[in-house]
Amino acid sequence: MSAAVQSRRDWLLSDRPASRAQARLGRAYVAWRRFTANRLAVVGLLIILALVVVAALADVLAPYSPTIGDLKNARLLAPGAAHWFGTDDLGRDIYSRIVYGSRWTLYVVILVAIIAAPIGLLVGTVAGYAGGWTDAILMRVTDIFLAFPKLVLALAFVAALGPGIENAVIAIAITSWPPYARIARAETLTVRNSDYIKAVQLMGASPFRIVLRHIMPLCISSLIIRVTLDMAGIILTAAGLGFLGLGAQPPLPEWGAMIASGRRFILDQWWVAGAPGGAILIVSLGFNLLGDGLRDALDPRSGDQ
Amino acid sequence: MTSAISVDRLEVIFDRFRALKGVSLDVQPGESFGLxxxxxxxxxTLLRAIVGLAPVASGGIAVNGKTLGPRRDKAFYREVQMVFQDPYGSLHPRQTVDRLLQEPLAIHGFADSEKRIERALDEVGLGKGFRFRYAHQLSGGQRQRVAIARALILEPSILLLxxxxxxxxASVQAEVLNLLEEVRRRRKLTFLMVSHDLAIITHMCERLMVMQNGGTVENLAASDLVERRVTKDYTRNLLRASDGFVRV
Amino acid sequence: MxxxxxxxxxxxxxxxxxxxxxxxxxxxxxxxxxxxxxxxxxxxxxxxxxxxxxxxxxxxxxxxxxxxxxxxxxxxxxxxxxxxxxxxxxIAMILQDPKYSLDPVMSIGRQIVETLRTHEKVSKAEARERALAMLEAVQIRDPKRVFDLHPHEVSGGMGQRAMIAMMLIAGPEMMxxxxxxxxxxxxxxxxxxxxxxxxxxxxxxxxxxxxxxxxxxxxxxxxxxxxxxxxxxxxxxxxxxxxxxxxxxxxxxxxxxxxxxxxxxxxxxxxxxxxxx
Known part of the structure; x- marks a missing residue:
């Protein structure tokens, strides 16, 4: 048994991979080993996995409906056996709302990452590789976006687009790509004059191909790290918009909106705002720990082991 | 007979710095020429100007009789390839040898890439075992062999080194120099080779040009160096320096 | 021996x-x-x-x-x-590339003076004199000018001479x-x-x-x-x-x-x- 494990490990760590798949898996395995060497990062990963599981199984895990409460008998009950995290002013079970709210948190986080990271990557690598006018124009646009405080800009967008969680996502995505563009550009500038990029140029590759196939892969790991570390901020911005009433609209169980509605009772019924606050805290922490671990595992500068 | 490479009063200027001051040279097909x-x-800079990596201010470059404009087309890169100095910097850090060799074939639309990659690796003495390694899993000499394989896979007629x-x-250097001579003989390549080491140039090349501060000092045949028939003081200094330290 | x-x-x-x-x-x-x-x-x-x-x-x-x-x-x-x-x-040591062993933000002369003064109690004026003499000893033609230059302003050969000067100023017995x-x-x-x-x-x-x-x-x-x-x-x-x-x-x-x-x-x-x- 352990001999089999040992031989599989040797196969993965081999200096002489015999196939494309083995080379790729070996590389992933080395990164995984570096990642798991950092205990806190594993904790972060477990938190994020737990979030995904909770979101997927919300229907099973939540004992009550997240939107329909028992106004007559269950208003503002303290945490107890029947309602683990208590109930809110409309008699809704807070635990169930948090469980369903995890879906909205994931929704926001994933959509923002899918929209913002590719925009930033594209703008940054194109600006860095092309240089000259293209670079100047793209980076000035980036600077303009960076010059506004993120939340204020997001507020302006939501105000223009109308409140709602989809618009909140779009607003956050629009405000969070500029730092990614900066990172991707800086990374591109360090590699664009390297001999290995020159060598591809001398193969007759088009600029488009060089950026897409040779420069982007080098920027992706620093971008993944940055995006993961930004997740906490994105969750908080989404919560902030929700709190201001510009994000998720009632009765959606979005965590930020829940805090906002619990604010009125914060002194007497602390759990109404405290429970979603705790959830945001834990998930943000999870993303930060994961990001730190990814930095150790994916850092391009330690790519040569 | 048209020259393989013909450079005519070439000037290269980087931000006001004149890196090349009107250099001319002529390399015959199949010849090995040293700088x-x-x-x-x-x-x-002269090599980089030929492949289009340095800004040409004036003068002309012709390859196989065709005068080159400011842009190099795909066909040019099938005739002329280059091997860089630093084997640690010239291979992409996130690509396997397989990917590195695939790339030129994909760009130029070769169909039988499997066979070509295997043949290229065999030719530079690496074999199949190296095909799926990353650059960090190779020694300096092996990396340079991969770089040579990559340059040869498009079957160019001219190799810039x-x-x-x-x-x-030193021991790895001997192996790589032998490999270069072997592929040159087998493929009847034209070499334009740059080195600071007179001994390497005399070993590898038939004719050479001594350069200083962006200009030509003198043109020699390798046999001139062997018999120490040089006319310029600068070349004489270089020759003396290559003998090692002499206590006064 | x-x-x-x-x-x-x-x-x-x-x-x-x-x-x-x-x-x-x-x-x-x-x-x-x-x-x-x-x-x-x-x-x-x-x-x-x-x-x-x-x-x-x-x-x-x-x-x-x-x-x-x-x-x-x-x-x-x-x-x-x-x-x-x-x-x-x-004991002194000289490394391959002077670019990495000289402090980029300090003038060459000051680096030599500092080295000397950490090992010997000498006045500033005397340290300067000895640094200039040392630069001359490594055959730098215009020691007064080089004294005030920063490492990035000199060529590789000049940098390595400055490095040797810096290493030899305290009079080591082994290098x-x-x-x-x-x-x-x-x-x-x-x-x-x-x-x-x-x-x-x-x-x-x-x-x-x-x-x-x-x-x-x-x-x-x-x-x-x-x-x-x-x-x-x-x-x-x-x-x-x-x-x-x-x-x-x-x-x-x-x-x-x-x-x-x-x-x-x-x-x-x-x-x-x-x-x-």
């Missing part, structure tokens, strides 16, 4:  | 993912007031030998030796403070030069070596010259150690290099192209596993 000089002599062995140990 | 440096059974071990790797495996030699060359290819342990003597081995590595003493001082037993006092003052001229052009290389040679013999210093270039070392040094895979495979007088016995030394000598020999293909080194044993 010798110290740092700042412009020898590497920019100090291909200066970052390697 | 009393030995300045005694090294017996020096070992340097690095922990890695796959276990311990011995970079230096039992090196022994002694150095008098002479020029000793250590030659080897990359990975031979020549640089780690120099660093271990200097006390510049990375902290995760382990050093052991039966003897490692400089002028009777046990270097392995010495405290970090004592070793710091030795470094620069009595370790690790590839001091490999980053320089051949003609500049010989000038710098000439300066080094003159200063070493004038001051009666011991010099360890570490290089990959067997021919250069043999033309410069009195004695040569040839290292392979962490061990000294051969020790010989520089003048008797042509009578080298070990196949590795002979192979290394043979495989370099020569201007006056027409050998195609070049003889290559056939590495035997027993050399490393």
């Amino acid at each position: 010798v000089g110290e740092s700042g002599s412009g020898k590497s 920019d100090e291909p062995t200066s970052a390697l140990d | 009393s030995a300045l440096l005694d090294v017996e059974d020096l070992r340097v071990t690095f922990p890695t993912r796959v276990g311990l790797v011995e970079a230096v495996r039992g090196v022994s030699f002694s150095l008098g007031r002479e020029r000793l060359g250590i030659v080897g290819e990359s990975g031979s342990g020549k640089s780690q030998t120099g660093r271990a003597i200097m006390g510049l081995t990375p902290p995760q590595a382990r050093i052991s030796a039966k003897t490692l003493s400089f002028d009777g001082i046990d270097l392995l037993a010495a405290s970090p403070r004592e070793r710091r006092a030795l470094r620069g003052n009595r 370790i030069a690790d590839e001091p001229t490999s980053a320089l052009d051949v003609t500049v290389q010989l000038e710098v070596l000439g300066i080094l040679d003159r200063l070493v013999s004038q001051r009666g210093m011991g010099l360890i010259f570490i290089s990959h270039d067997l021919r250069l070392v043999s033309s410069f040094c009195d004695r040569v150690l040839v290292m392979y895979a962490g061990k000294v495979v051969e020790q010989l007088k520089a003048s008797e290099l042509s009578q080298a016995q070990h196949p590795y030394t002979r192979g290394l000598l043979n495989c370099m192209p020569r201007i006056d020999a027409d050998r195609h293909p070049l003889p290559v080194l056939d590495r035997k596993p027993e050399w490393a044993a």
